[in-house]
Amino acid sequence: MLSAPCPRSPPILLPGKRTSFECSPTMPRGCASCVTGRAAVRRPPRGTPLCRPCFLAAVEADVGDLTEAAALFRPGDVVAVGMSGGKDSTALAAILSTLNARRQWRLRLCLLAIDEGIAGYRDDSLEAATATAASLGLPLTVLSYKDLYGWSMDEVVARVGRVGNCTYCGVWRRQALERGAAFLGADVLATGHNADDMAETVLMNLLRGDIGRLRRRSLPRVKPFKYTYEKEIVLYCHYRRLTYFATECVAPCGPASALLCKQ
Numbered sequence: 001m002l003s004a005p006c007p008r009s010p011p012i013l014l015p016g017k018r019t020s021f022e023c024s025p026t027m028p029r030g031c032a033s034c035v036t037g038r039a040a041v042r043r044p045p046r047g048t049p050l051c052r053p054c055f056l057a058a059v060e061a062d063v064g065d066l067t068e069a070a071a072l073f074r075p076g077d078v079v080a081v082g083m084s085g086g087k088d089s090t091a092l093a094a095i096l097s098t099l100n101a102r103r104q105w106r107l108r109l110c111l112l113a114i115d116e117g118i119a120g121y122r123d124d125s126l127e128a129a130t131a132t133a134a135s136l137g138l139p140l141t142v143l144s145y146k147d148l149y150g151w152s153m154d155e156v157v158a159r160v161g162r163v164g165n166c167t168y169c170g171v172w173r174r175q176a177l178e179r180g181a182a183f184l185g186a187d188v189l190a191t192g193h194n195a196d197d198m199a200e201t202v203l204m205n206l207l208r209g210d211i212g213r214l215r216r217r218s219l220p221r222v223k224p225f226k227y228t229y230e231k232e233i234v235l236y237c238h239y240r241r242l243t244y245f246a247t248e249c250v251a252p253c254g255p256a257s258a259l260l261c262k263q
């Protein structure tokens with residue numbers, strides 16, 4: 001079942017605004033896939049014109065093909081999907097749920113949300129995560145920093161100030177996701193990192209000279225969106241009318257260390 005956009009989330013796509021992937025309404029073109037539909041999107045990398053249903057199907061097919069080619073999952077795997085309530089993890093949960101049924105992957109999908117304890121940010125995004133879990137019929141488990149570490153991020157910021165707080169948050173979130181996935185008996189942890197996130201991470205690790213960082217994982221982690229552009233994910237959520245939370249973190253400490261929480 002599809003859900004309406006979250007009324008509390010400012011939409012990334014404002015009414016009347018188009019992303020650079022969308023076709024201008026003044027230049028109507030036929031869909032290159034079904035031919036009968038009117039193109040809504042110029043899909044990268046070649047700018048293929050696609051109508052909305054064909055765009056949704058193309059994104060799903062690409063993620064499905066990548067997942068199968070890279071053997072990201074085995075039949076029967078318990079897959080914990082890191083669910084922040086943002087566009088990437090919301091789209092990931094929806095696409096994995098769709099593909100699991102369509103391609104008979106026989107996965108047991110469960111959603112795992114980490115509540116960092118950032119008032120006005122994570123509490124609202126958890127509402128969107130709860131709505132997505134209900135609409136997809138998937139179980140959602142929420143673990144908080146307060147329960148795991150005895151501190152919420154708001155308390156950390158009150159004690160140490162904003163400078164450096166993203167470093168605590170990023171390290172704790174990675175560990176909390178692993179602990180939560182182990183608690184759920186998961187075989188794999190799937191996150192919604194997209195192609196833009198991957199490029200940022202590789203650059204950061206190169207600049208820090210920390211090439212081994214990506215390999216240090218105890219639980220297998222997969223990123224089915226690693227070749228999917230952020231803008232495509234935004235459009236996917238928009239056209240499928242998924243509920244997601246679009247506000248940036250309210251407690252950032254600067255661009256360089258804010259990137260630490262993205263990995």
Ligand SMILES: Nc1ncnc2c1ncn2[C@@H]1O[C@H](COP(=O)(O)OP(=O)(O)OP(=O)(O)O)[C@@H](O)[C@H]1O
Nearest residue numbers: 082083084086087088089112113114191192193262
């Ligand atoms: N609090 C959280 N609980 C569970 N998973 C999380 C959480 N924060 C991030 N993740 C996972 O890590 C991925 C990348 O997180 P990042 O902070 O880069 O957010 P993002 O790129 O805006 O993704 P999203 O749109 O899903 O929030 C998310 O897609 C999600 O799978």
